[in-house]
Amino acid sequence: MEFNDAAVEMRDDVGKPWRYEEDGCTVTRTCVWSAPGCHPVGCGLKVYVKDGEVVKVEGDENHPVTKGRLCVRCLAMKDFLYHPDRIIYPMKRDRANRGKDKWERCSWDEAIAIIKKNYDEVKENYGVESMVAFMGTGRQGNIGATGAHRVLGTPNGCYPLSGFSCYGPRVCITMDVIGSSYPEIDYAGGLPGSYDDPAYTIPQLIIQWGKEPIYSSPDGLFGHAIIDLMRRGTKLVNINPRITWTGSRAVMNVQLRPGTDAALAMAMLDVIIEEDLYDHEFVDLWCFGFDDLAKRVKTMPPEKAAEICEIPAEQIYKLARLYATSKPAAIAWGVSIDQSPNGSQAGQAILALMSITGNIDVPGGQVLVSVSGGDGGKQEDIDSVGWPEMKQELKEAIIGHEEYPFYTGGLKMSQADRQLDALETGKPYPIHFTWIGETNLIAPTCSAQPKRWYDALRKVDFNFATDTWMTPTIQGCCDVVLPLASSLEMETIVPTHYGGSPNYVGALNKCVKCGEAVPEWELYRILGLALNPEMWENREKDFKEFYDTAMMRAYPFDYDELQKKVVIQSEVEYRKYETGKLRPDGKPGFNTATGRVQLYSPMFEMVGEDPLPYYFEAPTTPVSTPELAKEYPFTMMTGAREIGYFHSEGRQIEKLRDLCPDPLVEINPADAEKYGIKAGDWVRIENPWGVCFEKAKITPILKPGYIQAQHGWWFPEEDAEAPHLYGVWKSNINTLIPHSRQGKLGFGAPFRTTLVKISKAQESDLAEADRIGLEGEDGKPIEHADNFFRIDNPELDPAAR
Template identity: 60%
Template sequence: MDFDNDIGKPWRWTEEDGTVVTRGAAWSAPGCHPTGCGIKTYVKDGRLVRIEGDENHPVTKGRLCVRCLTLKDFTYHPDRIIYPMKRAREDRGLDKWERCSWEEAYGIIAENVGRIKEKYGAETLLAMTGTGRMTQMAGVGAHRALGTPNGCYAQSGFACYGPRVSITQYLLGAPYPEIDFAGGLPGGYDDPQYQVPEMIVQWGKEPLVSNGDGLFGHAVLDLVKRGAKLMCVDPRLTWTCALADYHLQLRPGTDAALGMAMLDTIIAEDLYDHDFVDKWCYGFEQLAERVATMPAERAADICGIPAEEIKEAARAYANAKPASIAWGLAIDQTVNGAQAGQCILSLIAITGNFDVPGGNILQDIFDGSGDKVVAGLGWKLLPDELKEKVIGLEEYPAYVNMMLRAHADRALDALETDIPYKIHGIWFGSTNLLAPTCSAQPKRWYNAAKDLDFNWVNDIFMTPTAMALCDVFLPISSCIEQDSIVPTHYGGTPNYYSALNKCIEVGECKGEFYNYHDMGLIVNPSAWTGDNACTPMEFIDDYFVGGTGMNHAKLREEVTHQRVVGYRKYETGHLRPDGMPGFNTMTGRLELYSYAFQSFGEDPLPYYVEPPFSPVSTPEVAERYPFILTTGAREYAYFHSEGRQIPYLRELVPEPLFEVNEADARAKGIKDGDWVRVENQFGFCLLVAKVTNAVKPGLVHAQHGWWFPEEDGEAPHLFGVWKSNINSLVPHSRNGKLGFGAPYKCLLCDFRKAVPEDFENVDVEGVDQPGMPKHKYDDNFYRLDKDESYQGASPAAGEGE
């Protein structure tokens, strides 16, 4: 048996000893972004023996993260739920689950959903997701499987990927552009069409740890080895930042100020690409006037980076030809994130790095994918009167119309207030809502959802969310137990498509798409029969690769299909439905001055605004909570709240870590490994100190996603979900003006060494922590439309045309 070289092998073969080797790809579960890393599974007598990286994969080339390498432990873990289960509504929070059949489970769901829809209306059902299995399927789950308009990604302000996708659609008329790492070119880095970038900027993104959104992190290192310089914009010193030629350690939440200052430097020093600006950009003069209000000297005071360092970084990026920017989650997780993203897109544009080899690549979006995705989601199948009832539409039309789902913060408001109407049931689609993964103020979500008429869940393991809130549990498959497709970047900017090839069965688990289809046939049959009829695989093919001529049957033979999308598509008409050159925007150009933003009452130009809670915006709060808190950086071992049951993963990161600078720890009398109580005006939690100079004095970082599967699962303890729940410190409804963004990465806090009494209070139900008057910081405490909240020029929408 050759472990080192199976290059050229078919997608499946049988070894002499009867072991069946299957080539395919990984996606969630176990958790991962859609990178489609190549895997080889070895199955003997129907059981997975081991898993290896597939050296045939044109990009990943056999490299696998520890989450894939522990897939066998994940698949056969004794705590995994592998059969449908039910329990009585009055037993929520108690471990009184009983095994049932899929038919019975679907029958219970259909009976309750039908009753709710008939009595109260389909809009009173929520379909909640997190990052999800097989992409964020709130749309499919809500619109097509249930027939409700209220799909909902539970993170406050949709502060993960959604802002980036929406901003780029409004400014470019195209999905979020990713760095070009030659993933779609058959020759890879050596393809004659490709050019290695002279510089790669990682702005609020660490793809080596997370492969965020489909960017294979090792590709960045591959390109650095081939000569690319690396710039990191990150408050923390990460492993990748330690390799960088430039590391800009800005104060969290001040990205827009830094972006404006870099733009001003490039424009003032005439370092921009005149030809691209003149031919393809709209609003350059207005942009230049605006960013001139944020010179590097002013940004230095805001960001905590010396002015000359800002200028040097701007020059280095502008002079690198080509250059690319990978911007990530940290931009989404601020209330000023839309404007920070606007700055980053403007930097890419005015330096001429859009859709060029080695720059930021765009998708040819008019291959039918736009229409088929909306149809696949089922949005087009909803009656107009239901579409108009989406929660949050009136206040945040930019958010709701782009994401085609309810606004997360307004959904919690509806649960708590019955405005605009009362919610009667929730489907938790592969989201561990209560664990600190996405929801801000998770105890409020818990209290709001625990007494609803009917809740159900699909997931892999019993989670705090399932134990606390749900009446039916539907078990879903891992990536090697189903046939499906993984497109990089969720199909938005695809480099390649990879096949998930089923090689084993475990219990009665179903793939997520198969569950949508089968449940939809019973719960909302009109969306799955007649002219809408399809098999699960037809649905998968249409959703992921419709319009490309590819399907799973063809993809299985290739395992990975590289999709050559070409370059400079704004010159060839491949970005517009009319086939004309340019961008799919109101002006036909890349809009540095955004008419789309203006139409929603937002400033059409970028501006800087302080985080809602900072030493500058709330000095009175900073007196009590003097440390700047950032949360949620990725870990090699875990994907959000997943994996704490897996021994090898837990050995890597056994406890919820709280990074604190040596000087700050010494001043507090805290040693490495001490439990600490972290608190602010919104809540508290208990974490384990990691004393490190990776964070500067005055800055602390907390891990997210923690719960303890080994602890008591019944309420109120719920696997210890409240103990280390950092999202208890994240406020509800502090969003940007368009509805996007929330301050997960720019808050205030204080901390001290924990005492025994702290551990006794973690299971207290309710929202308000001891000593905090209710609603002291209500939703009107901070609004971006207050004139005094803006830092510098920010005219009313419409000015500056």
């Protein structure tokens, strides 16, 4: 991508410098990553520092996109920085004391020496493949598997979310179908004139498909841009089993049955093709496999999809026509699609909708990032940060590679469900050493069956963690913890959408320092030099040397320039498939095997998957498991974001906790009345895999028969020691999610389609919440329910396809 320096200079002339003095304070203009926890949006902050301490945080009105608007998490940054529970020094404890609050402060040298001693022993006795680096959102650029590959030298970097059910499926599917990163909606983020820029067109329609950007600015999409565009005339459609806040302002709410998105998308394609509403020119010139797609979607007419999705067929016709005739139109595709075993096929069908209607890489549609030489997309530079020159046999040893080569090859990470299997069984080889990097995986943030993860991790020879807070995961499992800096304590960059959209790049400008916490990249350098120095040649000095020789090489400016400008916008071009800007070879077309949008995927076919979209029933629904549904009549959804928190983070912060003090489960009024549940009552939620407790929120925003249970809950104010672990088991909704229910590519999990039953909790239940979270009513463990549970109808099992 190219960058519009002139526009930035013009803005700086009328705005503020990156650092200045005001009212006795040093004010630093900066952007933010995590904490406070959003994905790469790069919201603009002004941080006021007096006598070396932050006294105030405000929104930066000079930021070209966020324009001074901030969420409550950013506004609570001072509370985050100086909270007494924050980790700001290295700590250690004896392995025998896992679960006990017996941490001792130690020096960086001592902590690194402990890690190195264990690393060397495991490497010599078992090989580097016996190590795993687990990752979460990250504190600095979500550097993914780099810690595994370049620091530990192992192929096993792992995001321990069952089926990698967040963003990873979108990226991998899109890279195959379009040859680019996930195509976010075009909200003029890279244009100097914003929505009024002459190059931009306000979208006539935005479909929020399983996404509510206003709460969390997911995947780098600044959520308030949806409101900005609606004020300028954009119509909104909300496809979601729940009517969300923005959905209440939509022209249409499609409350489909969870997990049926692929059927809906296929039916929309069928209407658009049958009624000749597609863009013939784009299809003829730039699409591969259109006739095959047309034939496939004929098998899913709206009447059939309506029965599957439990919505009126006429609504499908109306939605398909509205989308096809609105020019331009955009689809914001959310994590709820990723969190379905059928999500890959749904994503493939959604990409086909974007493509055949001509909404790919047009103003106001789905915008793509340029990848041609010299403009920020040099593949060799990007690869140099992650997957190193590792021996082929080691790359092939990555856990899950044989069964899920598309997953492991695309993400260069081990398959999450198979990683748990390896921890438990020692197959294909035992795991002896783990790095738990910024992931609170046993609190219900990502892992399905978290008690199984907890038990397995406690048996590993050595576990160390890097984070900003003491979490139940660290308290229960780890031997050393290293402190990480927050967004206000580092110098780095935040590339919007991970650099996958031509919007802007922001600078995180250091404002203060707390204790001995270090930025994530600096920590990688420290660990890398100690454990795997051959991978860190010529990177011994400081952050800037490392960053300038890796990530910053992907941009036509250096960090010093970005720091002074704070934000540099892209120079956005559209229809780059016509000019060769989407392919490294500079030829027109898309960066795919066929040079076109692959509506029919040769790669899927190569790895044994159907090359065309198809629908299959999720493995835990009333349709696929009718006998189970008799005892567990509710379909449970989980994973929706809350305004005050980012997954499990923030519950120590008083201002944020006041917004949402208790774990909530949404229940339709009719269901609440039937089960004698009133607002604020504790509710027992259970199924064959687990039990948890949340407080009732009675609301009509979802249909009878469905509940939405909050995730991420633990209670930092409660007893830290095992087995309590800050009350992590009481409201641990992920204990109810079965392990290993992914699709054939290895993606997806039933986080939105799991069957449960509910009842008003009794005092005796709550008094024994820890025990119930770990054991069944008869005292026997229930965490291995997967061993006896089978799909009632084998034809509905994706593994049987």
